Amino acid sequence: MNKTYADAAAALDGLLHDGMTILAGGFGLCGIPENLILALRESGVGGLTVVSNNCGIDDFGLGLLLQTRQIKKMISSYVGENKLFEKQYLDGELELEFNPQGTLAERIRAGGAGIAAFYTRTGVGTAVAEGKETRDFDGHTHVMETGLRGDLAIVKAWMGDADGNLIYRKTARNFNPPMATAGRTTVAEVEQLVEVGQLDPDRIHTPGVFVNRVFQGATFERRIERRTVRD
Amino acid sequence: MAWTRDRMCARAAKELRDGFYVNLGIGMPTLVANFVPADVHVNLQSENGMLGMGPFPTENEVDADLINAGKQTVSELPESVYFDSAESFAMIRGGHIDLSILGALQVAQNGDLANWMIPGKMVKGMGGAMDLVAGVKRVVVLMDHNAKDGAAKLLKQCTLPLTGQAVVNLVITDLGVFEISGGVMRLAETADGVTADEIRARTEAEFTA
Numbered sequence: 001m002n003k004t005y006a007d008a009a010a011a012l013d014g015l016l017h018d019g020m021t022i023l024a025g026g027f028g029l030c031g032i033p034e035n036l037i038l039a040l041r042e043s044g045v046g047g048l049t050v051v052s053n054n055c056g057i058d059d060f061g062l063g064l065l066l067q068t069r070q071i072k073k074m075i076s077s078y079v080g081e082n083k084l085f086e087k088q089y090l091d092g093e094l095e096l097e098f099n100p101q102g103t104l105a106e107r108i109r110a111g112g113a114g115i116a117a118f119y120t121r122t123g124v125g126t127a128v129a130e131g132k133e134t135r136d137f138d139g140h141t142h143v144m145e146t147g148l149r150g151d152l153a154i155v156k157a158w159m160g161d162a163d164g165n166l167i168y169r170k171t172a173r174n175f176n177p178p179m180a181t182a183g184r185t186t187v188a189e190v191e192q193l194v195e196v197g198q199l200d201p202d203r204i205h206t207p208g209v210f211v212n213r214v215f216q217g218a219t220f221e222r223r224i225e226r227r228t229v230r231d
Numbered sequence: 232m233a234w235t236r237d238r239m240c241a242r243a244a245k246e247l248r249d250g251f252y253v254n255l256g257i258g259m260p261t262l263v264a265n266f267v268p269a270d271v272h273v274n275l276q277s278e279n280g281m282l283g284m285g286p287f288p289t290e291n292e293v294d295a296d297l298i299n300a301g302k303q304t305v306s307e308l309p310e311s312v313y314f315d316s317a318e319s320f321a322m323i324r325g326g327h328i329d330l331s332i333l334g335a336l337q338v339a340q341n342g343d344l345a346n347w348m349i350p351g352k353m354v355k356g357m358g359g360a361m362d363l364v365a366g367v368k369r370v371v372v373l374m375d376h377n378a379k380d381g382a383a384k385l386l387k388q389c390t391l392p393l394t395g396q397a398v399v400n401l402v403i404t405d406l407g408v409f410e411i412s413g414g415v416m417r418l419a420e421t422a423d424g425v426t427a428d429e430i431r432a433r434t435e436a437e438f439t440a
Contacts, residue, residue, distance in 0.1 A: 027279040027280070027298070027300075027302075027316070028279075028298065028302040029295075029302070030279070030295065030296060030298045030302070031296065053316070076356060077356050077357060077358050077359070078355060078356035078357070078358040079354065079355065079356050080354075080355035080356065081302070085354075086354050089354055090354065096354070098356050098357060100357050100358075100359065100360075100361035100362050101278060101316070101320065101357070101358050101359040101362060102278075102316075102319075102320030102323055102324055102359060102361075102362030102366075103361075103362065104316075105315075105316035105317040105319070105320050106317055106320060106324075108317070109317040120324060120365070121324070121365040121366065122324060122361050122362045122365040122366070123361050123365070124365070124395075124396065125393060125395070125396035126361065126392065126393045126394065126395065126396075127392050127393075128357075128361065158296075168313075168315075169296045170281075170294065170296040170297045170307075170313055171277070171279050171280050171281050171296060171297055171298055171299075171313060172295075172296040173280050173313055173314070173315050174279050174280050174315060174316050175315070175316045176315070177315040177317070178315060178316060178317045205315075222295035222296070223295070224293070224295050224298075224304060225298070225302040226298075226301065226302045226303040226304070227293060227303075227304055228287045228288075228303040228304050228305075229287055229288055229289060229290050229293060229304070230286055230287040230288070230289060
């Protein structure tokens with residue numbers, strides 16, 4: 001079965017519908033599936049629930065889908081970089097569910113691993129725990145959090161092969177591996193697409209079983225959010 | 232004289248022990264890395280997926296794939312390791328990180344912490360802070376003693392939404408150092424020339440001296 005596609009639009013063909021839930025890898029602008037985000041904007045698909053640690057910035061990453069008002073709801077841990085986000089949220093145009101970053105990562109990991117729910121001490125006694133079941137283990141209160149999956153996961157890797165095996169680079173790994181496991185369909189964009197057998201099997205981060213479609217991105221801007229250097 | 236930011240960071244660096252795995256929060260806590268004593272080696276964890284985080288890069292080393300949790304470019308060290316977000320928080324939640332230093336909007340005398348939102352005003356999110364305070368062995372808050380408008384930040388009870396309940400072990404401000412243990416706050420050190428009475432006048436929380 002062929003998993004390789006020519007470009008982002010081809011890789012998303014037949015997968016999109018209004019109101020769907022999309023998991024998007026990346027941390028800030030690092031390791032985001034930038035070609036797939038552009039293709040989502042072009043597609044015009046709307047009413048999206050997007051699960052992503054952040055929501056890009058005003059003019060790049062997922063912020064582009066805020067500009068076009070394609071996002072109905074975000075599930076994130078931190079959105080402080082995005083003025084448009086804050087405005088749409090405070091104006092009541094955008095729903096927002098904050099999850100602690102580790103809870104978000106574990107909900108996705110659990111979702112992809114077939115774990116319906118788990119208990120964590122994170123968020124006990126805070127707004128995050130309101131309305132959720134709690135239970136004591138070893139003398140400490142834990143809050144129940146549920147596994148999280150999406151209709152579609154979009155991830156970005158450094159290298160990938162035609163079977164969808166993926167290798168990430170440095171801190172661009174972040175949320176991409178757990179998200180790749182938790183999409184009912186997972187689409188990966190890679191900087192370099194190679195033939196099966198060319199990746200060292202001992203160095204693969206995401207086994208291809210989790211990936212349905214893979215393509216080599218046309219361009220990678222790899223924008224830096226806060227360029228800081230020493231003398 | 233109240234402590235300068237440098238003096239506050241230097242005082243916070245005294246909490247570091249050789250061999251510690253440490254997570255430094257965004258803002259002033261990040262600067263503590265510049266004050267690590269020469270005979271102490273710590274391994275910095277960045278919750279976006281890195282251990283052994285190095286300093287800001289030189290112009291030639293800048294790499295879009297290498298950032299810290301504050302989205303700043305950083306550099307690699309010989310001991311650096313990369314991992315995904317789920318594994319990163321397994322380290323944090325699982326108690327494998329020795330110390331976390333973070334900023335705060337408010338701290339209560341029992342160790343309650345508020346540092347992630349101001350209802351109706353600031354919508355940023357908690358990021359990894361709730362996981363850090365729930366899982367890291369020791370939590371140190373580094374913050375200005377009072378808000379910009381002079382309001383007390385060390386309170387009997389936090390008025391802002393909590394990040395965690397009874398999670399703070401030590402608070403370092405520009406006026407002094409406060410230990411919190413067994414639900415009680417104690418003034419452990421004062422900045423040079425600052426008296427306990429002066430601190431009391433600028434503090435709502437009750438503390439022993």
